[in-house]
Amino acid sequence: MHDTINRLTSAFERFPGIGPRQARRFVFHLLSTPPRDRANLSELIGSLEKDVQQCPSCYRFDTFAGNVCRYCSDQSRDDTLLMIIEKDQDIVAIERANYYHGRYFVLGGVLTLSGKGIIRQRELLQTIKNRLEKGLKEIILALSATSEGEYTADRLREILAPYRSSVRITILGRGLATGSELEYADAKTLSGAFANRKES
Numbered sequence: 375m376h377d378t379i380n381r382l383t384s385a386f387e388r389f390p391g392i393g394p395r396q397a398r399r400f401v402f403h404l405l406s407t408p409p410r411d412r413a414n415l416s417e418l419i420g421s422l423e424k425d426v427q428q429c430p431s432c433y434r435f436d437t438f439a440g441n442v443c444r445y446c447s448d449q450s451r452d453d454t455l456l457m458i459i460e461k462d463q464d465i466v467a468i469e470r471a472n473y474y475h476g477r478y479f480v481l482g483g484v485l486t487l488s489g490k491g492i493i494r495q496r497e498l499l500q501t502i503k504n505r506l507e508k509g510l511k512e513i514i515l516a517l518s519a520t521s522e523g524e525y526t527a528d529r530l531r532e533i534l535a536p537y538r539s540s541v542r543i544t545i546l547g548r549g550l551a552t553g554s555e556l557e558y559a560d561a562k563t564l565s566g567a568f569a570n571r572k573e574s
Contacts (some may be wrong), residue, residue, distance in 0.1 A: 382464055399464070416544040433480040433494060434462045445478060452476040454511040458498065458530065460484055460518060468516070477505065478512075485529055493526065495533060502537060512542040 379401055386397035404412055413535060426435050429443035436443045445451065445465070453477025459465065460483060468474050479501050485491040502510065515530055517523035534543055 399407070400558040411482075415429065432478045433482060433497065434478065446463040449458060450475070453508040455514065456502070456512070457516050458509055458514050460526075464516065476511050476512075481517075481526070484517065484520075486522050487525055491526075493523070493529075499533070502534075502541075504538065506537075510541055512544060513537070515543065515545045542573065 379398075381471045382401050382404075383394070383397045386392055389397075391398075401539045402417075425437055426437050428440065429438070429446055431446040432444070434443055438444060438447075440447055452475050455474070456479060457468070457474060458477055458479050458481060459468070460481050462463055462480055465478055465480070479494075479498055481493040481498070483491050483493055485493060502513070514536060515527045517527050531543065534541075537543070
């Protein structure tokens with residue numbers, strides 16, 4: 375039993391922002407819940423792979439019936455704008471602000487100062503080529519105001535340099551406090567950051 379508890383605790387510790395104490399608390403909470411609730415949680419986790427897909431256009435995870443997610447299939451969205459973000463949760467924050475109505479691309483992470491981290495560089499370049507054919511005019515770098523976010527933005531500026539003659543490259547205005555992550559920003563802050571974006 376203790377081996378199972380330790381293994382599940384270790385599994386929870388791999389979640390972002392979860393330390394050993396919180397992970398162990400999760401395990402003991404599960405042990406105190408009715409078996410039906412644990413079975414339901416297990417079923418939901420198991421159904422993630424079956425029910426949730428990754429959009430081949432913007433790379434966000436969602437449940438959708440067509441070929442692409444609802445944001446990519448929405449014909450009313452502005453094809454001249456492409457916002458590059460770190461993770462899916464950032465879209466939720468941006469949509470809540472109800473200010474931006476362009477297209478998205480999810481990088482899937484950030485680069486660290488030590489050279490670690492993976493971003494979807496090849497996929498991004500292909501997306502930009504596809505979007506240029508649909509009238510892309512501006513690429514917005516909407517990354518968290520952290521050292522990793524800034525470093526990733528610098529790297530993206532290098533990658534996107536060949537497109538500067540045909541598209542405007544901007545970053546969000548500094549309504550965002552230094553060190554803040556996009557997904558935790560309130561709607562008013564994000565609206566201000568978008569409205570005050572500047573050339574990058």
